[in-house]
Amino acid sequence: MTAPVAIVTGGAGGMGTAIATVLLDDGFRVALLDRRGAQEAAGRLAGTGEVLGVEADVSDEESVRAAIDHVDMVWGRVDALVNNAGIEPPHAVRSMEPDTWRATLDVNLTGPALMIKHCVPLWRRQGGGRVVSIGSRVWLGGGVTPAYAASKAGIVGLTRTACHELGPLGVTVNVVAPSFVDTSFNTQKADAGVLEARVDRFTEASPLGRLVEPVDVAHAVAFLVSERARNITGEVIHVAAGTQLAPTIQ
Numbered sequence: 672m673t674a675p676v677a678i679v680t681g682g683a684g685g686m687g688t689a690i691a692t693v694l695l696d697d698g699f700r701v702a703l704l705d706r707r708g709a710q711e712a713a714g715r716l717a718g719t720g721e722v723l724g725v726e727a728d729v730s731d732e733e734s735v736r737a738a739i740d741h742v743d744m745v746w747g748r749v750d751a752l753v754n755n756a757g758i759e760p761p762h763a764v765r766s767m768e769p770d771t772w773r774a775t776l777d778v779n780l781t782g783p784a785l786m787i788k789h790c791v792p793l794w795r796r797q798g799g800g801r802v803v804s805i806g807s808r809v810w811l812g813g814g815v816t817p818a819y820a821a822s823k824a825g826i827v828g829l830t831r832t833a834c835h836e837l838g839p840l841g842v843t844v845n846v847v848a849p850s851f852v853d854t855s856f857n858t859q860k861a862d863a864g865v866l867e868a869r870v871d872r873f874t875e876a877s878p879l880g881r882l883v884e885p886v887d888v889a890h891a892v893a894f895l896v897s898e899r900a901r902n903i904t905g906e907v908i909h910v911a912a913g914t915q916l917a918p919t920i921q
C-alpha cells in the first residue's frame with residue numbers, strides 16, 4: 672500500500688516539527704511547508720522517513736497553489752492537511768493598526784482557507800481527505816491579542832462550515848485547540864522572566880497542574896487524520912490540560 676501524504680504548514684516551527692515527527696512515525700510521507708526554514712527542517716527529519724521541505728507563504732494564493740502542485744507532482748496525492756502556521760503580533764484593540772490586524776488574519780485564517788481550497792481538486796480525485804487546523808483555547812475565553820483571538824474563533828467557523836461542504840467528498844475537517852505551549856511562538860515574544868510567570872499561571876490554571884507539550888498536540892492531530900477518526904468532523908478538540916475551562920489567562 673502507498674504511504675499516505677500529509678502537508679504540515681508552519682512545519683519548521685515547534686508544533687509543526689512535533690506533528691511531522693509523529694505523522695512520520697505513523698507511516699505518513701510529510702511535506703513541511705513554511706515561509707522560512709522548510710528545507711532545513713526537512714533535513715533534520717530526513718532520517719525518520721520521507722520528508723519534503725517546501726518554502727511557501729500560506730497567505731499568498733499563488734504561493735499556496737505552487738506548493739500544493741509541487742507536493743502533487745512529487746507524491747501524487749495529499750491525504751491530510753494540517754493548517755498549523757500561525758503568528759501573533761502583539762497589539763491591543765485601542766491602539767491596533769489595520770496592517771497588524773490584516774497580517775494576523777491573512778496568515779491564521781485566510782491561509783487555512785486557501786490551503787483547503789487548493790487541496791479540494793486532489794481530494795475530489797482521491798475520494799477523500801482530512802483537514803486539521805491548529806486553533807487555540809483563546810477562541811473560547813479570549814486571550815491577549817484581539818486579532819489572534821478573532822482568527823482562532825474564525826478557524827472554528829471555517830471548520831464548521833467547510834465540513835458541510837466537503838463531507839460529501841469524504842473529507843473531515845476539525846480543529847485542535849492548544850493552550851500555552853513552550854515553543855519559539857512564545858519565547859520570541861517575551862523575556863525569560865515574563866515567560867516563567869506565564870508558565871506558572873498556566874500550570875496553576877490547569878486541573879492537571881501541568882503544561883501542554885508539542886507532542887500532546889501532535890497526538891491529537893495524528894488521531895484526527897487516522898482511520899479511527901473517520902466519523903469525527905466539525906469538531907474542536909482542546910489539548911489544553913483543562914485550561915480552556917479557566918477564565919482568561921494573561
Ligand SMILES: NC(=O)c1ccc[n+]([C@@H]2O[C@H](COP(=O)([O-])OP(=O)(O)OC[C@H]3O[C@@H](n4cnc5c(N)ncnc54)[C@H](O)[C@@H]3O)[C@@H](O)[C@H]2O)c1
Pocket residue numbers: 680681682683684685686687704705706707727728729730754755756757758778805806807808848849850851852853854855856857
Ligand atoms: N505555542 C503556543 O503557545 C500556542 C498555543 C495555542 C496555539 N498555537 C498555535 O500553534 C500553531 C503553531 O505554533 P508554534 O507554537 O509551533 O509556533 P512557531 O512560531 O514555533 O511556528 C510557527 C511557524 O509558522 C510559520 N509561518 C508563519 N507565517 C507563515 C506563513 N505566512 N506561511 C507559512 N508559514 C508561516 C513560521 O515560520 C513558523 O515556523 C500556530 O497556529 C499557533 O497559533 C500555539
